[in-house]
Structures are given as C-alpha cells and as structure tokens.
Amino acid sequence: MDRIKGFNPFTSIGSSALTVFIAAVVLFLINRAIFETTVLVQTLAKALGLGAVYAIVALGFVLIFKATQVVNFAQGGLAMVGALFLSFLAVDEHIPFTTIQNPLIGIGPSWFGWGLSVLVALVFAALLGLVIERIVIRPMIGQPLFSVAIITLGMEAFLRTFANDSVRVQLRPLGIPWGTGGFTLGGTVGDNGITTGGAFVAWSYVAAVITAAVAFVAVFLFYRSRMGVAMRAVAFDQEAAMANGINVGLVFAIAWAAGAVLATIGGIYATQPPIAQTGAVQIETQFIAFRTLPAVILGGLDSVQGALVGGLIIGLAEISAGQYLSQFSGQLGAGYPLIVPYVVMIIGLLVRPYGIFGTPEVRRV
Amino acid sequence: MYRRPHMFTSYASEAKILSSTTQRVAMAVGLTVLVLMPFDLPVINQLPFIRFLGDSDWLRPVSTVLVFVIAAIGLNILAGVAGQVSLGHGFFMGVGAYSAAFLGGDATATVYGHGLPIWIWLPGAGVGAALVGMLIAPIAVRLRGLYLAIVTLGLVFIGIHLGNTDWGRRFAGDPGLGRDFPTLDIRLWKEENPLVSVSDDGQWLWFDAATNQKSYLVLLAIMLVMVLLAKNIVRSRTGRALQAIRDRDIAAEVMGIAEFRYKVIAFAISSFFAGVGGALFASLVGKLPASEWDLFLSVEFVAILLIGGLGSITGTIFGTIFVVLGPLLIEQATRWLDRQTESEGIFGILADTVLTEGPGDFGPVSTGTQSPGWPLNVFDWNVALYGVLIIVFLIFEPLGLYGIWLNIKSYFQRWPFSY
Structure with missing residues (x-):
C-alpha cells in the first residue's frame, strides 16, 4: 500500500501534534478527576449519553454503507420523519391506551403502551426505508458512488420539506415516559432532603447507553448469522456475492430498513438531553445526522466498531470542550461545541485518511 | 469540413471552442440576444412570443443566473474535470464574499472595509478564496471520494460558525442581518462619483437604464470573461492533467503528472471561481448574514452540476438556468x-x-x-x-x-x- 507520494507536510506534523494533544488532554482529565470529581463525573455521563446517541446514528450510516456503498445523507430526514411517526402514534392517536402514575414524571403514558407505539413507529420507519431503497437506490446500482450519495441528498431535501412543515408552528412532543428528568450521583443531602452539588445524570443518558449496547450487540450477533454473512459478502464484492447465489436485493433492503430504524431511534434521542431539552420533535432534530457524520468518518465509514468508537470519541470531545473551554466562548464564538466534532474529524483524518477502523481503498492502475 | 462534424485533422482544430460555422453563428446570435436582453426594444417587442425582459421582475433572477454560472463553473472544474467531490462550495463563496467586503466594503464601527474599487475587490475575492482553497487542499489530497465530500461538508459548518464568532463578525457583520457588500460601481480609485455608476438608475451614454439593467450588463461581461477563462483552463495542459487525474489518479502519476500539485491547483482554481461568484452574489443581494453560505447553497451547486451535466461548461450554464429559474417558473x-x-x-x-x-x-x-x-x-x-x-x-x-x-x-x- 505504500507508494511514492507528493510532499505532504501534514502527515508527520499531524501525527506528532496529535500525540502531544492527546497526552495533554489525558493529563488535563486526570487533573480534573483529582480536583473537580463531581464536574468530571457529570461531564463523562453526559459525554457517554451523547456518544451513545452518535454511535446509534453512526451505526445506521455504517450498516447502509457496508451493504450498499452509499453514504445516506437522508438519515437526518429519516430520523425526523421516524420521530414524527412516534409523535403521531403516541401523542396524537393515544396509542398508549392508558395513562398511569409513572414513578419518574408523575402522570404519563404507560411504559407498555409507549413501547408499543415505538415499535409500530419503528416498523413504519423500516417500511419507509424499504420504499426509498426500492424506488431510489435500486435503480442506481452500478452508478458512481458520488451520484448515489447526491441522490440521497435529494431525498433529504424531499423528506425535510414535509417534516419541517409539520413542526414549524408547534413542536411535536413524543410522550417519552422518562421525560427530561434524571438523578443525582453523590452530593450532600441537606436538612430539607434536597441534594445539592451532585453530578446530574439524565435518564435519557442511561436509556441511550442501554439502547446503543443492545443495538451493537444485535448487529454483532446479526453478522454471525447466515444473513449477516451474506451482508458481509455483499459488502466485500457485490458481483461475487451475487454469483454465489446471495440475494443482493434482499441484503440492500435489510440494510436500509435497519438504517431507517436506527435513524429513527437517533431522532427520538435527539429530542432528549443532552442534545435538546424539549422532548419534542423540532426542526433541529434532523441535524442529528449531520452532527453524527464526523463520528462515522472518524471511526471509518465501513466499520461497525468504528461507529461505536467514533461516536464515543466525538461525544466526549464535544461535551468536554463545552464544559472545559467555556471560559473562552467569547473568542470561540457561541455554540462552538457543535463545531468541535468537525475539527476533531479533520485532525483525525489527517492522521488516518480512512478513519480509525476504516478499510483503505486498494488502488490499482 | 462540411457535414463531417466529428472529423478533425489537427489537435488545434479539435480544441477550438467554436469549431463550425453553425456554432459561430449561434454564438453570435446568442450573444446579441444576451446583450439586448435587458432593453425594451421598440421593434422586437411587437413580435409574437419574443419578449426581451426590459426592467422586469425577471431581470434580477437572470442576473443571479449569471453569477451562479461563475460559481458553478468553479465547482465543475473541481468535481467534473478533476473528479474531486466537494460539498463545501458555499464555504468558498462565503470566503470570497467576505474578502470582497473586506477590500471593497465601507468600514463602519463594527465591520472592516477599505472601500477599494471593483477592479481590486473582485480579483481580490477570487484570490482570497483561492488562498483558503490552497490551504485546505493538502488535507483534501489525502482523502478520496466520500471522505472528501464529508470533510468539505464540515467546512461549511465551520465557516458559518467562524463568521459568527466575535472576530468573524468584524468581517461578516451581525449574525442576523449581515453586512453591506460593495456595489458594482466602477471607480478608478476611491472617488466620490463613480466612473460608471451601476448602483443607481440614470443615464448611460445616450439611453436611460435602471440599476438592474446596468448590473445585468456588468455581470454579463464578467461572466463571459470567466466562462472563456474556464474553457481555456479546461483545454490547456492544466485541464488535461486534471482530467487524467479524474480518470485514474495512479495512472496519471505514472505518466508524470504531479498529483499533489495539480490537485492543489484544482482547488485553487475552483475556489477562485467560487470566490468571484460569491462576491458578485453578495454584491447583487446587497446584504447577507453569514448563515446564508450554508449546506443548502452548496447542494444547490451540486444539483446544478448534476442537472446540467458533470464536466461540461455548456451543461453548467443549462443547469444553472434550470435550477435558478425553475422555482420562479x-x-x-x-x-x-x-x-x-x-x-x-x-x-x-x-x-x-x-x-x-x-x-x-x-x-x-x-x-x-x-x-x-x-x-x-x-x-x-x-x-x-x-x-x-x-x-x-x-x-x-x-x-x-x-x-x-x-x-x-x-x-x-x-x-x-x-x-
């Protein structure tokens, strides 16, 4: 793979600078762990929550890319439409048949009913993914990668129009049973029974981490199954897989359905802390996909473990930058944490042009 | 070579822009129509179906087409000719617009501006964007295909954010309203009365012209120069090198084309066109916030390329007309x-x-x-x-x-x- 290259000063400078930078960050975190443990715990919990959401959405990108060689820029639109399905089912149509006394937020939808409507919404999302794959992506097999990627951008514009239109006037709540609440770790209990000074952990962080764990374990198990092996074969070489009797169309369909489901889950978590505080679908919900792209690229476009690692790294970078650089927010500009993922991505790509776990493209003359 | 349209006897005749009499005639007619477009002509207006625009609502969108053609050609040289996919064209347009505003805009208490004339700020916009493009190119050269597309997409977000930071606002103005951009007035230096006034209604030589009509003509002239420039770049040594890199980069390297250098050149040329286009677009609109140079703008240019036809400059012009005027229609x-x-x-x-x-x-x-x-x-x-x-x-x-x-x-x- 080594070949004569034009002079590129960024290669060596990039990797040595990165080593120094990572060392500095680690030393800083150790310093914080000793002097401000509570803040660090809270930051790490938040980072884990955000990282888990990124990892879920990144997994959707990676599944679709591995099977069909398409970067699906429409994931954001899918996330929003999927979350709107849930809002429609759970809130507008009252699919949760009863409201009960919920231990976390008082009176709210029952866990069972809400879970049911999530399942139905995910099925709808999967169907949407199947339809898109069949109508838009299937005719493009064999076309240049770039054309297919741009087609998904067109799809995004289409989905986004309808999604934006339905939330422009009022936000669409999702009726999430755990709400935006959370619990406090550590801290001191005062005389009136109120805890002060602990590290706040939102329920959504816990839920996101559990969901991510389930999703990744499911995908790893799936890759061991017969269909999963077929999918890996298709990812390796479409024509060879087809010649061996693998139903490539079915593989495409499964990947897109799974991608849409993961996007929807991402869209649901995008209404929750730490990404948003409203618990309702709003226009910003769709940006979860573009915020996740750095995680996908950093981990490597075609690597499942890359999605996990990339998501966690990007989540950590974004949250800790927001926490520890806030004193410089004047110079860095308001909302600078949202830019941190892209900066991390660019630095990471300088060192590893195919991401951490990505497979380098074999180039032949 | 009558009736043998695809037969060429020398490389020079194949590389000609207008190779046949038909093309030359069509180009002459087309140019005449384009030049006469903004005027209310007494005779032609009587003909059925032919309407020149006069000072109508359509003149401004048509001027926008001219500006977008310039920027789209830049992306076409990068993506269509050199094969480097970029979703960050809006970013380079923004860089060009703010270079222009820095050089040619009027300084206020909150924003920089040096009030220089158009013959400085317009090339300056291109050069500013080209410098930024060359700065980014070494990163881009290491990446291929979709990785490159996503990194350039990141540039768009980073760029908008930079425009909203405290020091970025000195260039970009208020995040909500933006800043005033220089007008198209042609001055020799910073004198009070412009040599050729474009930004207000009034007499030009012997006829009356409104500001839209004047800016249309100025933009048309600039566009024609840029299109000719692009055509010449594509059929020169540089253009052929870029096409070789697009078709198979390793093969091109083996043939002695310096891949790194030519990719940097491709980025520089593309950003130059983007910068000029961005500066003219900002000037045409007059006031823009930094958030206007967003992903949607970049995707619009990709759409122009794909609808028009990747790699062809004529196609780019068709695509721009379609994408800009289609929604209006x-x-x-x-x-x-x-x-x-x-x-x-x-x-x-x-x-x-x-x-x-x-x-x-x-x-x-x-x-x-x-x-x-x-x-x-x-x-x-x-x-x-x-x-x-x-x-x-x-x-x-x-x-x-x-x-x-x-x-x-x-x-x-x-x-x-x-x-």
Missing part, C-alpha cells in the same frame, strides 16, 4: 393558476384541484405563503420538487441536460442517418 405558474380559479373550463378545474385557498379545499398546493400543515405552500413544494428533480435526473439522465442537448444535436448532425 413554478411560483409564477401557481400565481397564474390562482387567477384562473374563477374562470370556467379546464384551467378553472385545474386550479380547483391543485390549489387550496382555504379550509375545505383539498389541493396539494396552498396559496398562502406562511400556511403550516399539509397543503404545502409553493416555496416548500419547490424544495421538495428540487429534491425529486435531483433524483429523477440522476436515475434517468446521468449526463444531465447536456446529455439531452447532445442527443438533440447529434440527431440533426447525423441527419438523414440519425437513429
């Missing part, structure tokens, strides 16, 4: 349909089925501009249709409008043996 058509509602006959029925004017109607297009909910308004439909158009063109006509044009052209060229 739909809007006009809706307005026209709105007026037909009361009429009898087929148009009245059509209007009834398509439009929704209030509760109780079930047409898919709502006539209100701000109405939420299902009957989408025209602007939303435009965005949706534009997504659909990208999809349709890519699936059914990957060569874009240029491919359709080639088919039509070859039909007539090969006649009577066309099939």
